[in-house]
Amino acid sequence: MNPAPLTLRLTLDSDWGAATGTGIAGGLDDVIEKEPGDSGLPLLRATILTGILREQAANAARALDGPDRHAWQSLAQTLFGTSEHPRLISLSDAPITVSTREGGDHRPTHTVIGVSIDEATGTAKEDFLRLVERAGKGSGEATITFLTEGLDRSPITWDSQQREDARLLLALAAQLITAVGSDRTSGDGACRALIVDDGTPLDRDWCASHVKRLLDDGVARDPQAPSPTRGQPVVLSAARQAGPSACETTATATLTIRLDTPLVSYEVPYSNEVRSLDFLRGTVLLPWVHSRLRHAFPSSDLVRDAVVTGMLRVSDATPVVGGVRGLPVPLVLSRDKRSGDSAAQLELWNRLHSQEPTGVHVPMRSGYIFDRIEGDAEVALGAPALVGRQSTAIQASTGAAATGQLFMVRALPAGVVLQAEVSLSAALHEIVDDQLSALLSRPARLGSRRLSGTYGTATCSLGPVLEATAPAPSGSAPEDFTIWCLSDVILRSPRLGTAGGVGPLLDALGGGLPLTLVPDPDAEGTDPRYAVGLRHRRVDGWSAASQQPRASRIAIQAGTTLRIAAQDAARNEELAQRLSRLQRQGIGHLREQGYGRIAVGHHLLADDGAGARIRARRLRQCDFTGEGSRS
Numbered sequence: 001m002n003p004a005p006l007t008l009r010l011t012l013d014s015d016w017g018a019a020t021g022t023g024i025a026g027g028l029d030d031v032i033e034k035e036p037g038d039s040g041l042p043l044l045r046a047t048i049l050t051g052i053l054r055e056q057a058a059n060a061a062r063a064l065d066g067p068d069r070h071a072w073q074s075l076a077q078t079l080f081g082t083s084e085h086p087r088l089i090s091l092s093d094a095p096i097t098v099s100t101r102e103g104g105d106h107r108p109t110h111t112v113i114g115v116s117i118d119e120a121t122g123t124a125k126e127d128f129l130r131l132v133e134r135a136g137k138g139s140g141e142a143t144i145t146f147l148t149e150g151l152d153r154s155p156i157t158w159d160s161q162q163r164e165d166a167r168l169l170l171a172l173a174a175q176l177i178t179a180v181g182s183d184r185t186s187g188d189g190a191c192r193a194l195i196v197d198d199g200t201p202l203d204r205d206w207c208a209s210h211v212k213r214l215l216d217d218g219v220a221r222d223p224q225a226p227s228p229t230r231g232q233p234v235v236l237s238a239a240r241q242a243g244p245s246a247c248e249t250t251a252t253a254t255l256t257i258r259l260d261t262p263l264v265s266y267e268v269p270y271s272n273e274v275r276s277l278d279f280l281r282g283t284v285l286l287p288w289v290h291s292r293l294r295h296a297f298p299s300s301d302l303v304r305d306a307v308v309t310g311m312l313r314v315s316d317a318t319p320v321v322g323g324v325r326g327l328p329v330p331l332v333l334s335r336d337k338r339s340g341d342s343a344a345q346l347e348l349w350n351r352l353h354s355q356e357p358t359g360v361h362v363p364m365r366s367g368y369i370f371d372r373i374e375g376d377a378e379v380a381l382g383a384p385a386l387v388g389r390q391s392t393a394i395q396a397s398t399g400a401a402a403t404g405q406l407f408m409v410r411a412l413p414a415g416v417v418l419q420a421e422v423s424l425s426a427a428l429h430e431i432v433d434d435q436l437s438a439l440l441s442r443p444a445r446l447g448s449r450r451l452s453g454t455y456g457t458a459t460c461s462l463g464p465v466l467e468a469t470a471p472a473p474s475g476s477a478p479e480d481f482t483i484w485c486l487s488d489v490i491l492r493s494p495r496l497g498t499a500g501g502v503g504p505l506l507d508a509l510g511g512g513l514p515l516t517l518v519p520d521p522d523a524e525g526t527d528p529r530y531a532v533g534l535r536h537r538r539v540d541g542w543s544a545a546s547q548q549p550r551a552s553r554i555a556i557q558a559g560t561t562l563r564i565a566a567q568d569a570a571r572n573e574e575l576a577q578r579l580s581r582l583q584r585q586g587i588g589h590l591r592e593q594g595y596g597r598i599a600v601g602h603h604l605l606a607d608d609g610a611g612a613r614i615r616a617r618r619l620r621q622c623d624f625t626g627e628g629s630r631s
Helices: 046-067 071-079 160-176 205-216 281-294 427-439 503-510 569-585 622-626
Strands: 007-010 087-093 094-097 110-113 130-135 138-148 189-196 199-202 249-261 313-316 316-323 333-336 345-350 362-364 368-370 377-384 386-392 403-410 418-425 443-445 458-461 481-485 516-517 536-539 553-556 561-566 599-602 615-619
Touching: 007 160, 046 071, 046 087, 046 160, 071 160, 138 160, 160 189, 160 199, 160 205, 189 599, 199 205, 199 536, 249 313, 249 427, 281 427, 316 368, 316 622, 377 622, 418 427, 427 458, 481 569, 503 516, 503 561, 503 569, 536 615, 561 569, 569 599
Parallel strands: 377 615
Antiparallel strands: 007 138, 007 189, 087 138, 094 138, 110 130, 189 199, 249 418, 249 458, 313 418, 316 418, 333 345, 333 362, 345 615, 368 377, 386 403, 443 458, 481 561, 481 599, 516 561, 536 553
16 A cells, blocks of 8 residues: 655744754854745755654654563664665655744744853853844644655555554654754744644544553554565566567657755765765666556566666756756867856867867866757856755754764755656567556656655656657768767776776777777877867765665766777778667666767767857856746
8 A cells, every 4th residue: 555644743832943054154154944946934854854753753662662672662763764774754844834923024034143151251252143043933844755665666565554553653753842943952943743644633632542542451562564575586588588679779758857855866975975966877767767667567577677688778867958958068178268167158169170279278077068048049058056955963862963973965956957868679668658658757756865855856757759769970071970978988898897098988889890089199290189088987876775885887977079980981881870879779888777878970069160169158056946037
């Protein structure tokens, strides 16, 4: 069964605030968390509510167990998770509607002045005046969701008794909550909490009657908790031996992802900072897409084996602005250093075709390029800026911040739209076609920390399924081809180690056909044009199944660009046919997870006779999130 969610109803009876650890220069020393968008309501993050509810659930469980038992405490740990076992419930953020204060003031927040007192003299210390933002009395609600799949997308099945046991423990925990937010030890954040189930308030009387019924025999019975269902090893279906042509993807659809909350796209943490990429890897999206298909077609061996046979592939999801999906900036572009990082207009030089610039140029190494948004005569350039949220662990015994537990979480901001491509083979498309759009057009939890409720909530929608065709190369001279890596590319050396340099990339593109760079760096003379712009980067991941980091890989970075030709000019037609196929199927390893995507002869990199220069406007954060003014 899919258990119905519960509602956590909160009533704030005093000034309160969830501090962000940041301020406004020349103004506030500490601002509180607010809901993104036009409402700007003060917000209690799901992580805060989860921590408080977890603490009180542990207290209630100890009371139910008594001194000699541990069953209800085990349920509390199972519901809220441990370092080894992910949680089974998730809370949402709770926007708080603030009541009108005396004098008719409708503003949701106000400023409180504070000082630090010298213990020796009892007077205010010098230079310790603080201006702190606070919210007034109000009320709000958060949703408690019973999760139906684990971190590794394995299904979690609940029965009615398991939900009732969890509901009772959560209702008791809510009754024990007395304060939320920061400065609780100073009297702020006085709060009353109540669990509501389908309109029925689970108040003190309800809790008392259910606990009395539970203790009829003098000892509380042991509760029940669900556990994820682990699949058993299976033998691959015959499709694995059907040959590569049967597994080639022939249909594709665009998956649009709108972020409802910030999203953490896994990158290796650094010190106390949880970092994030500015795109979402296909490695994250593929398990979600595949799990949706497996739940809908549990008896289909072909659907079960779709990933390992290469019949299902999902690309990286990159930012979208004005309906145009961004592509990683080609590493052969450069700009005049004097234009600065804040210039609204840029002139980009395509070093594949341009002469050596007379001024000092800096290479473009990050961001995305957007091809003429909303009828613009020029391309656009930029990337969404990550938001940061500072948090700290709280000591249950004192209610104060724990020492050494401060950390920062970086994430893609809410409001950003991402797009990825879902590719299917003809056989897989025939099975799932009728239900594909309905299965993938729904809310989803994606990325790292997605079970926290504060991060990773998104709304997905799938576009129409189209035939996967590789467009003919355009903008390149007949004797050479421009290759643009649209995602990271993972290649292996003959010894199965990391493949370095441009040689393995040429081998992967040629497939036995000898290739050369254009212009040939070994040829006589000095041609100022670039033959290749290539960088490598480290790719790390996290295994949700084993709760361990995956082995690091070294990949050719997205944006790598090069010009190639067959060493034997008479075989350029053969090379063109191979590149057309690779443009659809990709190169290298882990192509099912979005790696190895390339574009051949893209018009943005063509020599247009204008000195190989591209006019570009720089995008602002509001272009990605849809908030604020673009003027």
